Amino acid sequence: xxxPLFMRIVIVGGVAAGMSAASRARRLNPDVxxxxxxxxxxxxxxxCGLPYVIGGDVPSFERLIARTxxxxxxxxxxVRLRHEVTGVDAAARTVTxxxxxxxxxxxxxxxxxxxxxxxxxxxxxWARRDLQGVHVVRDLPDGQAIEASLQGARxxxxxxxxxxxxxxxxxxxxxxxxxxxxxxxxxxxxRMLDRDFQQRVRAELERHxxxxxxxxxxEALTGKDGRVTGVQTDGGLVPADVVIVAVGVKPNTALARAxxxxxxxxxxxAVNERQETDVAGVYAAGxxxxxxxxxxxxxxxxxxxxxxxxxxxVAGVNMAxxxxxxxxxxxxxxxxxxxxxAARTGVTQAEADGLGLEAVSVDVDSTxxxxxxxxxxxxxxxxxxxxxxxxxxxxxxxxQPDSVKRVDVVAALLHKxxxxxxxxxxxxxxxxPFSSVWDVLLVAADRLGRELCxx
Numbered sequence: 297x298x299x300p301l302f303m304r305i306v307i308v309g310g311v312a313a314g315m316s317a318a319s320r321a322r323r324l325n326p327d328v329x330x331x332x333x334x335x336x337x338x339x340x341x342x343x344c345g346l347p348y349v350i351g352g353d354v355p356s357f358e359r360l361i362a363r364t365x366x367x368x369x370x371x372x373x374x375v376r377l378r379h380e381v382t383g384v385d386a387a388a389r390t391v392t393x394x395x396x397x398x399x400x401x402x403x404x405x406x407x408x409x410x411x412x413x414x415x416x417x418x419x420x421x422w423a424r425r426d427l428q429g430v431h432v433v434r435d436l437p438d439g440q441a442i443e444a445s446l447q448g449a450r451x452x453x454x455x456x457x458x459x460x461x462x463x464x465x466x467x468x469x470x471x472x473x474x475x476x477x478x479x480x481x482x483x484x485x486x487r488m489l490d491r492d493f494q495q496r497v498r499a500e501l502e503r504h505x506x507x508x509x510x511x512x513x514x515e516a517l518t519g520k521d522g523r524v525t526g527v528q529t530d531g532g533l534v535p536a537d538v539v540i541v542a543v544g545v546k547p548n549t550a551l552a553r554a555x556x557x558x559x560x561x562x563x564x565x566a567v568n569e570r571q572e573t574d575v576a577g578v579y580a581a582g583x584x585x586x587x588x589x590x591x592x593x594x595x596x597x598x599x600x601x602x603x604x605x606x607x608x609x610v611a612g613v614n615m616a617x618x619x620x621x622x623x624x625x626x627x628x629x630x631x632x633x634x635x636x637x638a639a640r641t642g643v644t645q646a647e648a649d650g651l652g653l654e655a656v657s658v659d660v661d662s663t664x665x666x667x668x669x670x671x672x673x674x675x676x677x678x679x680x681x682x683x684x685x686x687x688x689x690x691x692x693x694x695x696q697p698d699s700v701k702r703v704d705v706v707a708a709l710l711h712k713x714x715x716x717x718x719x720x721x722x723x724x725x726x727x728x729p730f731s732s733v734w735d736v737l738l739v740a741a742d743r744l745g746r747e748l749c750x751x
């Protein structure tokens with residue numbers, strides 16, 4: 297298809313969505329001029345890998361960097377590090393940029409603008425004391441700062457039992473620290489799994505020496521000589537040399553709001569399927585942007601790496617003059633806690649109940665491969681569907697880390713509005729080292745199908 301001969305594309309943010317958009321735009325239309333402004337000192341890195349560097353599974357933070365500014369410039373992309381976009385004039389189609397090293401500001405024109413500013417870690421009021429040893433986990437400098445704080449540390453306190461909190465608990469235990477995990481809610485992994493699955497995750501943490509305190513409210517941090525010494529809670533003081541604050545993230549929307557862009561009900565930037573905002577020429581993609589959940593039809597804010605990269609790819613195509621659509625998400629997630637893997641997709645039974653869906657679930661306990669083959673390990677699956685229609689709604693899996701990647705089978709069917717019968721009829725691979733002849737997903741689908749039919 298023909299593309300415009302010349303176009304100025306400005307991208308704010310140089311990590312997942314921003315660099316995916318830049319690369320795709322240049323690949324499709326070599327005549328576009330692409331400029332990326334990144335307020336930090338790094339681009340295109342895997343922030344999800346930070347706990348694994350800290351825990352020693354990945355040898356260095358540099359290994360997390362996928363593409364360097366030099367490599368991107370070789371592709372004709374003008375990457376400017378430590379340049380912060382501070383304002384947008386949507387009528388004039390210009391951005392105001394501050395060169396953080398030179399201490400000067402200038403304006404840059406654009407024909408298409410992508411806001412890919414990501415998210416920031418939530419810092420409650422009690423976490424705002426200027427104490428050394430208190431950290432969030434969002435970018436490379438955060439990881440490097442945590443690494444420096446661990447020198448000589450013996451006790452760590454993690455506040456928050458979501459993905460980051462769980463991964464950091466394992467990382468810090470592997471470094472030999474005493475670890476206490478505090479969670480305000482009734483269980484860890486509260487927004488990811490149903491209650492009994494959450495309890496299995498908690499048991500795995502405790503089996504590996506992590507002290508878990510749920511239903512705990514943090515009141516303050518204590519310190520001495522400028523360094524953190526503990527976390528004051530409604531249940532007493534938790535001594536700590538290092539504190540990780542992992543209570544959630546919020547989308548960075550200040551620049552979008554300054555440009556007159558509307559936000560959605562989730563608080564993230566509202567876009568259409570082409571990643572266009574409601575301001576002409578302005579696009580948004582990545583963790584700062586909401587999407588549509590294909591199972592529920594609702595707008596959601598689920599900041600994950602694949603979603604950000606895919607959104608950026610779609611935005612890049614469209615900004616360069618092409619036509620692409622972001623298909624939405626089904627809420628797929630996976631994490632590892634020590635020797636346990638957990639995964640989910642679609643909606644859980646609890647979420648379905650909250651949405652007023654007439655949902656039914658079945659549980660199946662099996663082994664991750666043929667029971668007679670060596671090292672067969674337990675796997676537990678909960679499959680959820682809509683009563684009446686038989687439409688698949690979601691799945692949750694707990695087992696050995698590799699085994700729960702089966703969740704992708706259900707995720708693929710959810711994207712196509714598949715049914716329980718569709719899952720049961722799927723031709724899954726079988727050999728004793730990998731699964732039983734009737735894989736656990738097929739057993740769950742058969743059992744759920746009979747439940748839906750009243751058998």
